[in-house]
Amino acid sequence: MAESVEHQGAIIEEPFDLIRMSLDERVYVKMKNGRELKGRLYAYDQHLNMVLGDVEETITTVEIDEETYEELFKSQKRSIQMLFVRGDGVILVSPPSRPGY
Numbered sequence: 001m002a003e004s005v006e007h008q009g010a011i012i013e014e015p016f017d018l019i020r021m022s023l024d025e026r027v028y029v030k031m032k033n034g035r036e037l038k039g040r041l042y043a044y045d046q047h048l049n050m051v052l053g054d055v056e057e058t059i060t061t062v063e064i065d066e067e068t069y070e071e072l073f074k075s076q077k078r079s080i081q082m083l084f085v086r087g088d089g090v091i092l093v094s095p096p097s098r099p100g101y
Helices: 015-021
Strands: 005-007 010-012 026-031 035-044 050-064 071-085 090-094
Touching (some): 010 015, 026 050, 035 071
Antiparallel strands (some): 005 010, 026 090, 035 050
């Protein structure tokens, strides 16, 4: 059986407990398609579908320079007021940074 861990007074027994503790907090979400999201977590479900608000989306693309064959990384940012994130595209969800951790 998994071991329980206490974090800021809350018991974490399974991964979704950490997500639950991040409700109404700003989280970082990395997606499969090279997108990164930072926004306030309003809701989630068992499939990791999420509703985020005040989202900053960063899209990073890699292009190859035809002359030098060098990789060129380009980033594009946009703000989105409310966003539904489909869980099957999520690679990572990071809870907000907490002082002292």
